[in-house]
Amino acid sequence: xxxxxxxxxxxxxxxxxxxxxxxxxxASEDYEARLVRVISGDPKPDGPGMREExxxxxxxxRYPSRVQPIHSGSYVRIAGAAALDALGSFTVTAIIWxxxxxxxxxxxxVSRVDAATGAxxxxxxxxxxxxxxxxxxxxxxxxxxxxxxxxxRAWYRVFLSYDxxxxxxxxxxxxxxxAMMVDDSGVxxxxxxxxxxxxxxxxLLLAARAGxxxxxxxxxxxxxxxxxGTALDPDAAFQAAGEAPGSGAAVVGAWDxxxxxxxxxxxxxxxxxxxxxxxxxxxxxxKGSRWTGEEMCWxxxxxxxGAIHFHxxxxxxxxxxxxxxxxxxxxxxxxxxxxxxxxxxxEDMVPFFVRAAPGRPQSSACVLIPTFTYIVYAxxxxxxxxxxxxxxxxxxxxxxxxxxxxxxxxLSTYNFHPDGSGIxxxxxxxxxLNQRSGYLSYADPKAGSGLRHFPADTHLLAWLEAxxxxxxxxxxxxxxxxGVDAIAPYKVVMxxxxxxxxxxxxxxxxxxxTGQGGRLMYLGGNGFYWHVAVSPEFPGAVExxxxxxxxxxxxxxxGEYYNAFDGCYGGLWRSSGRAPQRLAGVGFISQxxxxxxxxxxxxxxxxxxxxxxxxxxxxxxxxxxxxxxxxAAGFELDALDTxxxxxxxxxxxxxxxxxxxxxTLVPEEIVALYRRRPHLVRDLLRAEIxxxxxxxxxxxxxxxxxxxxxxxxxxxxDNNISRMTDNVLRRxxxx
Numbered sequence: 001x002x003x004x005x006x007x008x009x010x011x012x013x014x015x016x017x018x019x020x021x022x023x024x025x026x027a028s029e030d031y032e033a034r035l036v037r038v039i040s041g042d043p044k045p046d047g048p049g050m051r052e053e054x055x056x057x058x059x060x061x062r063y064p065s066r067v068q069p070i071h072s073g074s075y076v077r078i079a080g081a082a083a084l085d086a087l088g089s090f091t092v093t094a095i096i097w098x099x100x101x102x103x104x105x106x107x108x109x110v111s112r113v114d115a116a117t118g119a120x121x122x123x124x125x126x127x128x129x130x131x132x133x134x135x136x137x138x139x140x141x142x143x144x145x146x147x148x149x150x151x152x153r154a155w156y157r158v159f160l161s162y163d164x165x166x167x168x169x170x171x172x173x174x175x176x177x178x179a180m181m182v183d184d185s186g187v188x189x190x191x192x193x194x195x196x197x198x199x200x201x202x203x204l205l206l207a208a209r210a211g212x213x214x215x216x217x218x219x220x221x222x223x224x225x226x227x228x229g230t231a232l233d234p235d236a237a238f239q240a241a242g243e244a245p246g247s248g249a250a251v252v253g254a255w256d257x258x259x260x261x262x263x264x265x266x267x268x269x270x271x272x273x274x275x276x277x278x279x280x281x282x283x284x285x286x287k288g289s290r291w292t293g294e295e296m297c298w299x300x301x302x303x304x305x306g307a308i309h310f311h312x313x314x315x316x317x318x319x320x321x322x323x324x325x326x327x328x329x330x331x332x333x334x335x336x337x338x339x340x341x342x343x344x345x346x347e348d349m350v351p352f353f354v355r356a357a358p359g360r361p362q363s364s365a366c367v368l369i370p371t372f373t374y375i376v377y378a379x380x381x382x383x384x385x386x387x388x389x390x391x392x393x394x395x396x397x398x399x400x401x402x403x404x405x406x407x408x409x410x411l412s413t414y415n416f417h418p419d420g421s422g423i424x425x426x427x428x429x430x431x432x433l434n435q436r437s438g439y440l441s442y443a444d445p446k447a448g449s450g451l452r453h454f455p456a457d458t459h460l461l462a463w464l465e466a467x468x469x470x471x472x473x474x475x476x477x478x479x480x481x482x483g484v485d486a487i488a489p490y491k492v493v494m495x496x497x498x499x500x501x502x503x504x505x506x507x508x509x510x511x512x513x514t515g516q517g518g519r520l521m522y523l524g525g526n527g528f529y530w531h532v533a534v535s536p537e538f539p540g541a542v543e544x545x546x547x548x549x550x551x552x553x554x555x556x557x558x559g560e561y562y563n564a565f566d567g568c569y570g571g572l573w574r575s576s577g578r579a580p581q582r583l584a585g586v587g588f589i590s591q592x593x594x595x596x597x598x599x600x601x602x603x604x605x606x607x608x609x610x611x612x613x614x615x616x617x618x619x620x621x622x623x624x625x626x627x628x629x630x631x632a633a634g635f636e637l638d639a640l641d642t643x644x645x646x647x648x649x650x651x652x653x654x655x656x657x658x659x660x661x662x663x664t665l666v667p668e669e670i671v672a673l674y675r676r677r678p679h680l681v682r683d684l685l686r687a688e689i690x691x692x693x694x695x696x697x698x699x700x701x702x703x704x705x706x707x708x709x710x711x712x713x714x715x716x717x718d719n720n721i722s723r724m725t726d727n728v729l730r731r732x733x734x735x
Contacts, residue, residue: 001067001408002401003346004031005431006339007318010540011371012475015357018327021350022320024431025065027343033324034060038336038351040462040713041437041455043398044448047627048462048713050397050438055337059324065343068321070408070430073217074282074314075208076255076266083252083272084112087199088164089231090252092123093241095289096158097221097307099419101129101150107218108209109158110225112200114138115210120200122209123160124216125150131173133160135198142192144171148184151175152419155289156184157241163231167193172234174241176289187234204274206255206266207282207310214279217312219419223288224306226254226270258306261285261298261564263537281316281425281541283309285564287557296559299567304559311417315410316541317429328354334362334472336369336461338437348401349436351454356472358482361489364733366472367460368479368487370453370499371428372506372532375542377453378432379403380412384443392443399438406433413544414553422554427541447594448710449627456628456710457496460523463712467726480505480534484512492732497524497628497709498636501532501542504566507573511583517696519732523725525687525706526588526636528580531573533565547571549668551591574644574668582645585690586638586704592663592685596634596707598624599654599689610651610691613701613727622654622689623721628710632721634659637687638704650692656705659685701728 006023013019025031035057040048084090092110100107106124113120119138126132129149135142150156155176162169172187192198202210206225209216224241230250232240251270259267261284266276278284285298288307298305326339334356338349353369356362385404393400403411409431413423433439435454442450451459464471471494478486480503487493493513499522502510507528514520530550533543546552547561550572563570573579580587599622605614623632633656640646663685687704694700711721 001026002348002406002431003027004341004343005348006341006350007429007431008350008352009429011428012353012355012478013328014355015328015330015332018325019352020322020325021339022068022318023063023323023341024068024320025343026067027065027346029065029344030062031065031341031343032062034340035326036338036340038338038437038458038461039465041458042449042451042627043396043438044627045396047449051462052338057326059326063323068318070315070318071213072280072315072410073208073214073312074278074280074310075214075217076206076276076278078204078266078274078276080202081112081204081274083274084199084204084227085201087229087252088197089162090199091159091161091228091230091232091237091240092121093157093159093237094123094225095223095241096156097153098125098150098219099152099421100219101125101152103127106132106216108205108207108216109218109222110206111209112202112204113210114201115212119198121160121162121198123158125218131158131171133169133171135162135169135192135194137194137196137198139196140194142169142190144169144188144190146171146173146186146188148173148186151179151182151184157238159237159241161231161237162192162198167191170234172237174238218310219312221286221288221307221309223257224255227252256306257284257308258302261302261305262535262567280314281538282311282314283424283564285562287559291559293559297562299562309421311419313410313417315430316425316427316538336473351435353473353475355474355478359489361472363470363472364491365469365494365729366474366487366490367494367496368499369473369475370496372476372501372503372542373498374435374453375426375428376413376501376532376544378412378426378428378435379409380414380434381407382441389443393440398440399436401433403433409433416554422546422556424545425541425543429540442594444594446630448629450594451628453498459627459709459712460494460496463717463722466717469729476502476506479509484509484516487513487518488516490518491734492519492521492729494521495524495527497706499524499527501530501544502528502573503532503534504568507578507583514583514694514698514700517698519698520700521728521732522584522700522702523709525638525704525708527638528573528583529588531568531570531576533563533568535565545570547575549575551666572668579644580638581641584702585646585650585692585700586640586688586702587644588636588666589639589669590637590659590663590665590685592635592659594629594635595660595662596626596629596631597657597659598622598631599633599656599687601654602652604651605653607651610653612731613653613691613724615727616723617720619720622724623708623711625714625719626707626711627713628707632708632711633657633687633705634707636706637685638702639684639686639688640690647692650690652688652690654689656687658682699732
């Protein structure tokens, strides 16, 4: 673990509210905490620099160091499970779909074990990938293994049966669909005479084994686990494993994962209502053994989606204790802040965002902080932490810690679980190493500062500060919670570099805002692209299902395109009829390396409707400079398309120069290539600056490039990109 790191219980906080900070420090001495306002997070020596302003805070001071652990791995806990206490003979059945059957440790499927005495039972997968079981009465242990390796990503009925009268343990695995030339079905039995009960005590766990913390986490899908109060023979046990939840005789507990799939609750359909809850956000609304392909939405056929996919690296909430809190004073300035931590020579920071009190804006303009995008990318591993990267970081004094070297804090939805499945959930309730000032996404000299997301967004903050523009901040989470009311008081809303991920409510809020006369400055690229879901039951978590198109780090399995949190079809907003062009006038069309080129003005820039945007600018070429890839138009590019919803009256004011050969069309555009002559495809790889009016005096200004804000600080903020942006902001504010 890192020598010192932390996270907060929330991103956004308003005056009068309290934010809590949770710190883990391995230092032998106390650590120091202080508050700063973040102005710039760019460590490049010839850039705007790492600029922070000290702010007085009551919590500032020294605190005792302590290491707070991380307990990864998802499972289900059925608290108490007292109905199992009196069991003598019993049978445990389940349906499984293992994804990593062979590991150098056991993987528990259903277990109830007294952590102190070892008494209890565990149906599990052993180190050889075979179904196994262990029984213990606190004194004696009996175990068995089928001895046949389970196939990865194949469905099996499995059972454990203990006959107390005969002193016999039986165990079996049976594939739903046998594979040719593969012997993976079998039943074994062994003597198992005990003087006491082996039903265990305490909590029943699914997909893990009891311990402090729980251990032996399972990787794979689990469906319809049940406990029956009798010993069944193999045929009856396999039949019971395939029965619908809630049916069958002698049921003590039968858990139906197809119920309340949007929640943490696990429903027991048996007579004792031993309901449970998930821990660490395993993936729900996953197709189970009954899925036929006839229905792709779990809401329409929940019985087809009765499986949960567990992973040993799932992590929702680190659950650390609070070290100190900050109650935001009533007169506190809205903006971007951070708690700075220091223990010896080691440092860390935890950014957070102070909004104005609802209904009491402090400015006529606000910056929308893309916290959903931050969470989705949280701790993204990019395999760039090599010696050259570390040398570059040391030379610049940049943030030294990377998720590549510290995956223990959980990875992003751009990464994979150990079993190869894509990560669907991400949370901010953990240290996020790439959301720090000075964090470098790229160490390539051609990439300029090499910043993305939070540190790249500080280019806009530094520009606003340098030109004397006051502003408030609002986060995506505020927008989702409060709707258009969160931004209605503002004359202008500015995005940062990459507002890629949005919920239905956050997207609705922006559409309502521009429709009601608000002015939107979209100062990034690849925005409003993916549909994500959030849930009040899992604050701080975001769900993504990467559907059938789009530039994807991974692809969801067929039949698993619908979010568990909100039941909506996941994937691109374009696939749900809400292409980014409808809101911003432009939408994602091309991606390449972290390189930028310039824009060239088009005749529409002289149109009287928009000529004021270029007041004081005589240049035809715009943004042939910048800290992000060397130019204002780069990396991910957006363009106008009236077929996808760009308003017909929108003006294309400038268009980027042709990018280098690394740039390509996004997949959703490729299906239309048969209608285009191949030599014209390169013409589609472009960023466009667009302006259009909206009803009630509103307007939208979009730049269509992730690297745009990296050009604002050039030449001490005196350049044509800065002047153009300043012209728009002042006009939109009514100055």
